[in-house]
Amino acid sequence: SPRALVIRDGETIRIAGREVVVGDLVILQEGDRVPADAMVLNSVNLLADESLLTGESVPVRKREWKNGDAGIVPGGDELPVVYSGSMIVQGTGVIKVTATAMKTEIGKIGKALESVVEEPTKLKSEMGTLVKRLAIIGITLCILVIIIYTITRGDLLKGFLAGITLAMAMLPEEFPVVLTIFLALGAWRMSKKNVLTRKPAAVETLGSATVLCTDKTGTLTQNKMTVTRLYNGEDFHEVVSGDNFPEPYHEIVEYGILSSQVNPFDPMEKAITNIGDHFLKNTEHLHSDWAMEKEYPLSKELMAMSRVFSPTGSAERVIAAKGAPEAIFDLCHLNKEIVLKFEKAVAEMASSGLRVLGVARAKLTPGKLPSIQHDFDFEFLGLIGLSDPIRE
Template structure:
């Protein structure tokens, strides 16, 4: 029985459905972004004042005003140009390639060529290229925080053949942009491009129309008020002078000069510079602001509502306590930061002198399919403490990653355990609620198991204390 589509079927469906791509935001040209900085009423008034000043021979005033206007425009342009492609970050969540069955043969193709009916294969470390219904799998878990905000991987199992609805939250489906943390499986594509869950989000985002912020509204009203006042002053001065018998042309120039002097040339630049400074401060906190004036609106915010804590976390787990041999250890360092230490009481612990702790961490490293690595130089001030700049580069299940990061602080890593060779693996699944790995070191063969406490503890007849098994 042939698996998947033939090449001819795939090409026909590709022509009908289109490529498997997310909705692209309307891209603005740099010139359009720059010219958009001159739409404010106050800026238009300053441009008019520049022209009039030049016609009156006040070249110095004209140059000063135009420099202020250009400074204002450049600051706004730089900020918008830097963040104009924010929506394009969504496209990075889709996989660039996919392993798909074509004419019964497993091949690697660009993910954009996937169509409904294609059968793909996924395994730990892959990013799902389209919304799919699972055909068969073993120990398959997917991390769906991109859609749900929850960092705990979701267990998956095969779905019914008639299930073609890619509604969110199904444990029989794999969703575009989510990552496979454990296991492997095969799935049939049921939605591509903008029909996927992530695609629907990108479509909504690409249709957002930017409105005017409260600050822009107030500056617009101020600009109109200033324009009316300046025009009124010009007319009053001109009328009063003419009534006194002054030359008409001289009074016209006088009225225009006074009106220009009343225009607050520095106001737009002052506002823009203040907002730009605020944007840079937010950028240092990894917050990207798309438009300068949005900063003022955010500054007025007093309450932020979110539907669940998972949506505003870093999607990183951290081991903070370890219990081994009757002793409780504290693990310092949060998230995937390399720097950290293990303490027993107030002192940094030497894991080499704690066989129970070392055995626990060895189990966490060997009974795992995750991986951490770094290109940075790691310094060990003493056993049980490491330091280096930046974070670990990670891949795999968040829980397993957290165990690897904790073990690294004690010097227990895959490299230090290179003498152990994994022989067999019984992957974690929702039924057994545990994972077992059989590993060999020399002539010694050991089964390492991790899982839920209520599953493992009833199986235990001994515990380890000072390296010696106790009943």
């Protein structure tokens, strides 16, 4: 089972997830699997992937538990609870276990599934009804033949045999064979479209469907983000593997990487890091030797995060920020005309099905760090457009 980092008797120890009990304090970090349902006592930019529980692939943000919180239902942002089986994709937190095993939300679903009874398909039900009607008709005619034959010929035994013969002739013995052949033909035709049918009932279900609804992320797409387009405030650049990477776009990727985790788990941060490794390797734009001093996490009020670095050999601090474009515009204190210009660029990228992030930077001379991100003098660098490739 997954391992859990718990605090017991003032000591931090790592145990198997199945050994976690109610009341345990668990430390969550990026990449951890949540071992049980729990309330969030402390969090820093905590994001969880709850697709196993809710089916929604987009990570949800967690907040800290407040007095009066009750009746929390899984699903949605800004909830003060995490659920067993979910994955931490960003940030850190400390939680207090409230439910384990079958008492967790995922456990309740498993228990409910045990009581589910498989219903017969429509074809099977209709076929059963037809067979019953034919059987009733066959038995009725069999009895009539026996009675009429006995009365007219005076031989009960031969009448009984004649009635049985008629009933057997009416029984639809070929139905199972016909159904099996036709369902097999349907499965064969579906295999030509690269669809493997495990159960014959699926052929009937798909054959009677008029509208097919499916979610996009992870089903039609790979759920692997890729940087495909950049905007530097003036021009767009389509990112193509193996193509030249123009200098005016280097700083967008540079500061996008600085504002991401060192070993990211989030798909968008992974995509930004990958493009940096591909195009900026062995350049002055990658700073693995810089020390991070402070991180300003995303919040409900400001959907942007900033990280403060101390460059090697310099007393000046560098701040990298990324987040929702409107939040970055706000941090940069742009005037309305420029914001309208950049919003058109965001709309153009979004109309192509891209997720858009804004990137900004700031510099600070030695001194006390401000308490909020708005106190930095940010400069807008550009936009990053990310796509989720279609499955092949």
